[in-house]
Amino acid sequence: MTTSPVRWPDAADAVMRGDLTVAVAYVTPAGGAVVTSVSPVGLADRQAGRVRFTTSLGFPKKLERILRDPHVSLAYHTRDHGFAASSSYVLAQGTASVDLRPSPERLTELMRASEPFLGKTRRGPIWDWLLREYHQERVFVDVDVERVTLWPDLAAHGAMTVTGAAWPEQPNAQKPPKNGTGPRVDLAAVARQIGGLPHRLLAYRGADGFPVIVPVAVTGHDDAGLHLDVxxxxxxxxxxxxxxxxxxxxxxxxxLGMRTLTGWLTVTDEGARYAPHTTKGLAAPPYKTLLTVSNGLLAKYGLWRARRDGTAARLQHLARGRVG
Structure with a gap:
């Protein structure tokens, strides 16, 4: 654990402030990791040693897991459509806190920061009503960075440069799940679903509890799982x-398109194989107005559901426990 803010190098800072979309991983109670994508809109404060991203109450499981185990990692793994020119792969690992009720000042800062990345905010009476929950009911995840690791290329080849806590030893193998380690979903279908999604990453829990996010390539599949080049x-x-x-x-x-899997990773001298156990997909339309309307309606529904089923109250209780 570091005792002062980690001030990462210039090369990493440019990437962390410039990438449009990054991968975020958090750990599960069973010792696994879930990795998804977010748009942090350049919210990185090197002086404070902190990075942040936002989410919504519509994703309560993610928030619950982060509140229960705050080990979080962010992988800056693609320069597509952002502002960073570097070819470096950057992994930031740290301890997260969740701000369920951000101040108006934080929300204003977020809107100001997001426009260069996501476009100008729609304004007007109808848009203000439609997007009220989407803009005003955001949840901030603040990550106090403990380690930033930089590789010279996006495939994470070459010598790594570590700032902050030393890179840990490799973790021990885990006990296989009771239901077995083999695939539990249709592998041919999964292979088709990820075929047009070029950015692929794998995440596992490291020896110090922080997720490690690794860029991978899928080279094929058989009955045992996806074959990975790492x-x-x-x-x-x-x-x-x-x-x-x-x-x-x-x-x-x-x-955008996204496919998230959980499963079992096996690494031997012969290579790496991944057996998916669950699969979820998400797609957003490539039309600005339709996407904006969808975001607004989904945010309204997510907040209504969170209040109706007690999710909002449960998350507040967990957050108070963390603070206490």
Missing amino acids: PPGMLPPGGRRAGFLAHSFRPQCVG
Whole structure:
């Protein structure tokens, strides 16, 4: 654990302030990791050693898991449609806190920061009503960074440069799940679903509790799982729970596709194989107006559901427990 803010190097800072979309991973109670994508709109404060992103009450499981175990990682893994020119792969790992009721000043700052990345905010009586929950009911996840690791290329090849806490030893293999380690979904269907999603990453829990997010390539599949090509030395040997993300996105995130998997990773001298156990997909239309309307309606529904089923109150209780 570091005792003072981690002030990452200039090369990492440019990437963290400029990438449009990054991968975020958090850990599960069973010792696995889930990895998904977010748009942090450049919210990185090197002086404070902190990065942040936002989400909504419509994703309560993610928030619950972060509140219960705050080990979080962000992988800056693609320069598509952002402002950073570097070819470096950057992994930031740290301890998260969740602000369920951000101040008006924070929300104003978010809107100001988001426009260069996501486009100008729609204004007017109808738009203000439609987007009220989407803009005003955001949840901030603030990550106090403990380690920033930089590789010279986006495939995470070459020597890594570590700022902050030392890179840990490789974790031990995990006990196989009771239901077995093999695939539990249609692998041919999964292969088709991720076929048009060029950015692929794998996440597992490291020895110090922080997720490690690794860029991977899928080279094929058989009855045992997806075959992975990975950077040398980036995956520990043995078997373990792991999350998988495949995604794509267009400028301003107007049009995106995402497929998230959980499953079992096996690494041997012969290579790496991933057996998916669950799969979920998300797609957003490549039309600005339709996307904006969808975001507004989904935010209204998500907030209504969170209040109706007690999610909002449950998250507040967990957050108070963390503070106490």
